[in-house]
Amino acid sequence: MICDAVKMMLDVDGHEVKAAFSGEEALATLQREEFDLVITDYEMPNMKGDELAAAIKARSPAQPVLMITAYAEMLQALPNALADIDFILSKPFRLENLREVVAKATSAEPRDQAPAG
Secondary structure: OOHHHHHHHHHHHHOOOOOOOOOOHHHHHHOOOOOOOOEEEEOOOOOOOOHHHHHHHHOOOOOOOOEOOOHHHHHHHHHOOOOOEEEEEEEEOHHHHHHHHHHHHHHHHOOOEEEEE
């Protein structure tokens, strides 16, 4: 449900969005295509968002990764839990928060880990 909502919001803003409904599907898609940004949820079946981010960064260290999660505070307290995450968006979030993080993530400016929401 979150995947469809984020896709719809970004489509409306004119972004080209490809949805994957599992970490495995996302990795397969990343093998075939390049993306300006990968957005993942922390909670997914078979693979958590941080595991997906680690797999992505192992293949492509410069690939920006935004994780959407209801567990941002908990994850920030764990050592290395967010090592491969460039941006965090806390649930629930507003469209303005998503737009802000996507703009920052896709800009040419240096990235830092920026919780939003």
